Amino acid sequence: MTLPLPILMLPVATQRYSCHGCGNCCRDFTVQLRDADLAKLRAQGWEERLGMPVTTEFRGTTYLRQREDGACVFLMEDGLCRIHREHGFAEKPVACQLFPFVLVPDDVRTHVGISFACQSVRENKGAELRSHLQEVDRMSRGVPETRVATYSALLSDAMSAKDGELDALRMSLDRMLAREDIVLRDRFDGLAWIAASLGKAKLAEVRANRFGELVAVLAGAVPAELEHIQLAPALPKQLRLLRQAAYARLEDVQVNQAKSRGRWRTVLAQLLASRAFTRGKGRAPSVARGLLDGLDFAAIASVPTLSESPDRDAIDQLLSRYARATLLGNRGWGAGYYGWPAVRGLQALVLNIACTAWLARALAAKRGHAAATIDDVRDALGRIDRHAGRAPWLGSVGERLRLEFFRLDDGLRRITRESI
Ligand code: SF4
Numbered sequence: 001m002t003l004p005l006p007i008l009m010l011p012v013a014t015q016r017y018s019c020h021g022c023g024n025c026c027r028d029f030t031v032q033l034r035d036a037d038l039a040k041l042r043a044q045g046w047e048e049r050l051g052m053p054v055t056t057e058f059r060g061t062t063y064l065r066q067r068e069d070g071a072c073v074f075l076m077e078d079g080l081c082r083i084h085r086e087h088g089f090a091e092k093p094v095a096c097q098l099f100p101f102v103l104v105p106d107d108v109r110t111h112v113g114i115s116f117a118c119q120s121v122r123e124n125k126g127a128e129l130r131s132h133l134q135e136v137d138r139m140s141r142g143v144p145e146t147r148v149a150t151y152s153a154l155l156s157d158a159m160s161a162k163d164g165e166l167d168a169l170r171m172s173l174d175r176m177l178a179r180e181d182i183v184l185r186d187r188f189d190g191l192a193w194i195a196a197s198l199g200k201a202k203l204a205e206v207r208a209n210r211f212g213e214l215v216a217v218l219a220g221a222v223p224a225e226l227e228h229i230q231l232a233p234a235l236p237k238q239l240r241l242l243r244q245a246a247y248a249r250l251e252d253v254q255v256n257q258a259k260s261r262g263r264w265r266t267v268l269a270q271l272l273a274s275r276a277f278t279r280g281k282g283r284a285p286s287v288a289r290g291l292l293d294g295l296d297f298a299a300i301a302s303v304p305t306l307s308e309s310p311d312r313d314a315i316d317q318l319l320s321r322y323a324r325a326t327l328l329g330n331r332g333w334g335a336g337y338y339g340w341p342a343v344r345g346l347q348a349l350v351l352n353i354a355c356t357a358w359l360a361r362a363l364a365a366k367r368g369h370a371a372a373t374i375d376d377v378r379d380a381l382g383r384i385d386r387h388a389g390r391a392p393w394l395g396s397v398g399e400r401l402r403l404e405f406f407r408l409d410d411g412l413r414r415i416t417r418e419s420i
Contacts, residue, residue, distance in 0.1 A: 113329025
């Protein structure tokens with residue numbers, strides 16, 4: 001019998017979490033069920049007691065049923081879960097137990113990452129993460145594939161990472177992201193610059209220790225090196241693509257909605273909304289349960305960048321914590337991000353952060369704020385991270401092409417500086 005991989009709790013000492021029972025995840029997520037979950041639900045006898053099905057099938061997969069408003073059928077008025085109340089925490093479907101933890105195996109260990117879709121994670125409220133290790137270890141037995149070595153991660157397209165290379169990348173970036181002497185915009189511009197530089201480098205010529213030295217040199221050159229590279233404002237096409245990328249991260253078709261609308265009407269509605277975001281003129285279409293309803297795209301331009309916000313210190317801490325947690329929790333590439341190579345995953349992380357900044361400014365415009373507040377950024381990050389590594393379309397060829405386009409003309413750096 002093969003032993004399960006050792007488990008490594010997210011090593012970001014500044015991150016905390018405990019569930020505060022806000023119930024947001026139960027109002028928001030579509031929960032996919034495993035055979036063991038279905039057996040538990042049957043044994044608990046819900047269908048007989050409630051007189052209605054508590055699961056639903058969609059395209060060959062079984063999910064927890066949702067109400068009309070998208071909330072889980074088990075969510076009670078006080079925000080608590082009925083299965084939890086009547087049968088205990090360990091009797092809930094395993095996905096509900098695990099959230100917001102994310103288990104990501106590589107070939108030597110299982111990293112425990114954390115999702116910023118959870119309000120307590122974003123607000124950094126609760127216990128030290130290491131206090132959850134034993135419980136996460138127990139829950140992980142319900143998803144045994146997360147404790148098995150998957151595949152050796154790739155460094156770049158068709159180039160496997162050698163021992164220590166990805167750890168070296170993570171550590172150098174983490175050190176750079178934790179530096180308080182670098183201002184918010186430079187820190188994320190630096191991340192975009194490193195992602196773009198690694199995309200251009202001939203990595204086959206710098207392997208193992210030399211790769212570690214390269215990333216240490218790049219990370220150590222931030223912010224000084226950025227001053228020497230002239231950067232023009234983002235091109236209109238880059239801004240169009242940024243809005244399109246933001247839409248792809250906000251798209252949120254619920255199972256019950258898709259079932260009642262039918263496939264073609266759903267696809268048509270998505271196409272029209274995507275085009276409206278690309279155009280970026282007039283009223284924003286309804287997305288993510290009305291998140292941007294009433295917003296005129298033109299109003300976003302009048303909201304200053306996040307670096308000019310009076311809340312910039314709190315925003316800085318939040319976004320830095322997010323980027324560090326994504327990298328150290330192994331959610332940036334490999335099994336944590338569509339099996340993507342590290343260099344492309346890093347570029348996607350920069351794009352996710354730029355989309356968060358765009359959405360935060362959009363929310364500020366909609367809410368009549370003169371600048372994005374920490375709440376606008378928290379709400380934006382919750383929406384953007386909700387899909388990261390989970391939504392199949394964000395791991396698609398279309399998304400890869402989008403990143404390829406951003407690699408041209410310093411696209412990632414320009415959109416980062418323009419919004420952060
Ligand atoms: S969003 Fe986070 S804090 Fe709120 S109920 Fe879910 S796990 Fe708990």
